[in-house]
Amino acid sequence: MILIESHDGDDHLAPVRSELESRGHEVVVLDTARYPVETAIAISYDDAGAQPDLRLRLGGTVHDLNACTAAWWRRAQAFTLHPELTDAEARTFAYNEAAEGLEGLRALLKVSWINDPTRDARAAHKPYQLREARRAGLTTPRTLMTNDPEAARGFLEGQGGRPTVYKSFLALEGAWRETRVLRDDEHDRLDLVQVAPVIFQEYVDGDVDLRVTVVGDVVHAAKIHSARTAYNTDYRMELATVPMEPYELPEKVRRGVIRLMRRLGLVYGAIDFRVRPDGEHVFFEINPSGQWLFIEERTGLPITRTFVDALASADRGAPHPRSAPSGCPDCEQNVPRAPRAREAEPVV
Structure with a gap:
């Protein structure tokens, strides 16, 4: 069983779910916007052993989450509290209790995460990721x-x-x-x-930006001709029309990207670079849950297939390679708690 934390408005959910189900995998989608009113969790301990019974009720269906082997932390939404809770203090209490219950459930899951929520949350912080990019040997502004x-x-x-x-x-x-x-x-x-x-x-001078999408050890790079837009400082202003094509990442940069993923403890990440006129690749940032369909549709890079392969492999009982940090003394320390919920959707 594969658990996906997302929602129906996420356009990346449908192709991944469809492909997984076509391969015979059971997929359960947890939309945290329906929790705790419409969606329920149950964590029960008895005298049988250390691992509790983990149940998730979605509508009228109850799922045994102890059968879950892989999970995709994609687009967790803010909880929806009961409408009769109108007192501000009561709403704060209920929200925090709901968060504690769900975070506790996540911590008990015996799954291979893409990405682990706690590492995902830490890696999303720009001050931290810039330091780790430098330690990985990448150039930063x-x-x-x-x-x-x-x-x-x-x-x-x-x-x-x-x-x-x-x-x-x-x-x-x-x-x-x-x-x-x-x-x-x-x-x-x-x-x-x-x-x-x-x-x-x-300001980093250059006519070309790169979007580098990483899944495990597989690196897909796309060349974005930002100089062909009216606003080359940020190609997202003309995302629908900016020219893109596949790009061969230099081996030195590719190794730095993989080292960065190890240091951050991520399986998936979408990384932005700019290439200076002298060929130097400058790291801007990494989005641990960044979008990839806009790249795949314009370049033909098989990112969805690579991503589904990773989830499918984990569901067969083989942890995805390099899903945890390797040889990084800093990565296992001071990992924050899982985020309670994302209040809005990150863009690109």
């Missing part, structure tokens, strides 16, 4: 993340007049912001960073 206006001014002075971009930590549907080049007339507005931290980075 000069960067400052701050809500201190003086630190921001100092960073810009250190740039010596060279172009600087600024961007948000998260790209959410309800509050999406493209990456922007800082204009001269915006220097007088740096006090506004006190409202919330901002990411400042040196």
Whole structure:
């Protein structure tokens, strides 16, 4: 059995689920937006042994999650509480209790995760992933993340007049912001960073961006001709029309990508690079649950098949290769708790 945490609005769910079921795999989809009112969990201990009985009720069907061998952490949604709960304190209590129950269930599952929720959550933090990218041998831009206006001014002075971009930590549907080049007339507005931290980075010159999608040891790279758009700072502004094609990643960069995945403890990741005119590949970020269909549809790269192969292999009882960190003393320490729920969908 394969458990998928997602929802019907996720366009990546349908092709993966369809292909898995066509191969004979049982798939159970947990939409956390239906929890705890419409969806129920049961964790029961008796005198028989250490492993509890794990049950998940979806509508009128009860699933034995001890039979689950693989799980895909894809798009967990915010819980939906009972409408009769109107008191703010009561709603907070109920939400936290619901989270504790579900997180406890996840922790008890004997499955191969793509990705493990706790490692996924940690790897999604941009300050952390930049450090790990450098430790993996990848080139990263000069960067400052701050809500201190003086630190921001100092960073810009250190740039010596060279172009600087600024961007948000998260790209959410309800509050999406493209990456922007800082204009001269915006220097007088740096006090506004006190409202919330901002990411400042040196502008990386180049005509080509890369989207590198990794599943285990399989690396699919796509070349994105961002210079052929009206806004080459952020190709997402013209995502539907920007030209793309398959790309052969240099072996040195490919090895760095695999090392980064090991350090982060991820099986799946979507990584963004830009290629400088001299050929240097500059790492921007990794999205542990990033989209891939827009790449696959335009380039023909078999990413869905690779992803399904990984889940199918885990469901047959063989843990997916490199699903946990290897040889990384930092990766097993200080792993955070699983996220309670994602309030909105990350974009790309």
